[in-house]
Amino acid sequence: MIDPLFWKDRKVLITGHTGFKGGWLSHWLKNLGAHVNGYALPPNAGHSFYTQTSVSHSLLSNTFSDIRHLDAFKKAMQLAEPSIVIHLAAQPLVIDSYLDPISTYSTNVMGVVNMFEAVRSCSSVKAVLNVTTDKCYENKEQLVGYQENDPMGGHDPYSSSKGCSELVSASYRKSFFNDSGVAIASARAGNVIGGGDWAKNRIIPDAMNAFANNEKLLIRNPNSIRPWQHVLEPLFGYLMLCQQLINNPDTFSGAWNFGPSLEDAQPVSVLADIISESWGDNAEWKYDNGEHPHEANYLKLNCSKAKNILKWEPIWTLDQALVETVKWYKAFYNNENMSKFTLEQIEKYISYESAL
Numbered sequence: 001m002i003d004p005l006f007w008k009d010r011k012v013l014i015t016g017h018t019g020f021k022g023g024w025l026s027h028w029l030k031n032l033g034a035h036v037n038g039y040a041l042p043p044n045a046g047h048s049f050y051t052q053t054s055v056s057h058s059l060l061s062n063t064f065s066d067i068r069h070l071d072a073f074k075k076a077m078q079l080a081e082p083s084i085v086i087h088l089a090a091q092p093l094v095i096d097s098y099l100d101p102i103s104t105y106s107t108n109v110m111g112v113v114n115m116f117e118a119v120r121s122c123s124s125v126k127a128v129l130n131v132t133t134d135k136c137y138e139n140k141e142q143l144v145g146y147q148e149n150d151p152m153g154g155h156d157p158y159s160s161s162k163g164c165s166e167l168v169s170a171s172y173r174k175s176f177f178n179d180s181g182v183a184i185a186s187a188r189a190g191n192v193i194g195g196g197d198w199a200k201n202r203i204i205p206d207a208m209n210a211f212a213n214n215e216k217l218l219i220r221n222p223n224s225i226r227p228w229q230h231v232l233e234p235l236f237g238y239l240m241l242c243q244q245l246i247n248n249p250d251t252f253s254g255a256w257n258f259g260p261s262l263e264d265a266q267p268v269s270v271l272a273d274i275i276s277e278s279w280g281d282n283a284e285w286k287y288d289n290g291e292h293p294h295e296a297n298y299l300k301l302n303c304s305k306a307k308n309i310l311k312w313e314p315i316w317t318l319d320q321a322l323v324e325t326v327k328w329y330k331a332f333y334n335n336e337n338m339s340k341f342t343l344e345q346i347e348k349y350i351s352y353e354s355a356l
Contacts, residue, residue, distance in 0.1 A: 001311075002239050002353075006246075008033035011124070013080050015067055015115065016088030017059070018043040018050040020197045021131070024231050025086065025238070027339075028346050030058035032239075037061045037080035039073060040089055047205075049196030052332065054339045067111035074118045081124040084242050087115050088131050090162075095201045097158035108161035109168065116172040119182065127245035129238055130169045130186045134227060134259065134301050135159035137188075145227075145262070145302030148188075148255040166255065173253060183249035185241055189234035190227030190259040190301055193321060195328020195342065197231075203268060207275045207285070208329040217276070217285035222269035227301050229260040229314060230321035232349045237312045244310065256310070259301030264318040274319060278326040315352045324348075 012029055016022040017038030029036045042064045043050035056062055063076040067089040077085070090108050091097065097104040112130060119125045137146040138153025152167060154160030166186055173184040193204045200206075203219070210217040237258035244252040259265075269285075276283040306312045316324070324345060331341045 002032070002236070002350075003243060004032050006243050007239075009035060010084065011035045011037065011060075011080060011082045012084045012086065013037045013039065013077060013082035014086050014088060016040050016090060017055065017062075018048070018064075019088060019092070020049055020194070020199065021192065021231060021235065022088045023049040023053060023055045023196065024194065024342070024346075025088070025235050026055050026058045027053065027342055028232075028235060028239070031343060031346060035060040037063075037076075037082060039063045039065060039067070039076050041066060044198070047198035049198065052196060052338045053342045057339070067114055068106055070114045070117060073114055074121050077118045077122045077125075081122070083124055083126045084246070085115070085119060085125055085128045086131065086238060086242065087112065087129065091158065093199060093201060094135075094156050094158045097156055097161070101157040104157045105161050105164070108158070109164045112165045112168045116168070116176070120176060125182055127183045127242055127249070128185070129242055129245070130165065130184070131238065132162045132165050132186055132188050133159070134188050134190050134257070134299055136162040136166050138163070139299060143300075145259070145300040146257070147302045148257055148305055170255075183245040183253045185245055185253055186255045187234065187238055187241065188255065188257050188301065189237075190229050190265075192229055192231040192234060194231035194325050195332070195345070196338075203271060204275070204325060207272070207279075211276075211279045211281070211283045212329075212333055214281075217272060217283070218288035219268055219272055219285050220288050222267065222272070222287055224268050225265055226268065226299055227259040227265045228271060228318055228321070229264065230316050230324065230349075232346065233260065233314050233316065233321075234258040236315070236349070236353065237306060237310070240310055240312050252310070256306050257301045257303045258306055258312065259303045260314050260318065262300065264314070265300045266318060271318075271322070274322045275326065278323050315349065
């Protein structure tokens, strides 16, 4: 459960707040009464969840800078005086990591090092959550879900960089933070979907752009299986975990998986079918048989630790997540107030959580 009293007036620093996950998290934290400080690159000039939902209105302070600029980040953190740091800033795309591996590694690895170095210089911080990805695991295309103690790896530069990020977190926790009063955790979420994701080469924004223009959605790997989940699902877990990092640091420091129910780890083709049906208007998809870089075919997470110890559970099924996602994009294309619509979806999710 999320405790509103815990978050009221609590100072939080989010890196990557101009991104998809960071924007949703900023709105949710503001709704809980937290004082949210953001540090990230400026939002994209085109479609941007940050701009479309007025994320800036949820922020106490807003710094546009690069996580690789250590001095600037140290200054922003010391001014914000957060008790909790949630690190989301990253180069998040597999295909882009093939195109620019140097930037991917410098952002996703040295950016994490800089984040921890800034924390070391800021006495107000009591908990840090480093958000990575399910792709941090050495993927053996196994049928069972990966657990937190499975080895790190990664075929492509993005996945590899996130495995490195996890190793950096573990090293800093053991080397510098074990006896410092600062709790360190990492979170490995599945493939998140939801309104306001405009990143290229992701199925949801690709589908919404195609359907809005009366075009067919092109699918690169229709048989690839992924742990799909609405963006609010892992954010719910992050908030619960941050509470416990403050309240019970010894128990909750370490790595955590946040993924969907096993039945919601489905092939891309199933996702495309549901999206097309939810959109209506004879929306369709077809196989893109061009040449594409390597991407994993099969990936599942074992979330027993989060379920048994943190008492976190996924709330929305894949069908529900996709219906709510399509509703968001249709509201956007209908020129509705997307800040209001986003907050209403958060409230709707909370009402489901409260009913459990």
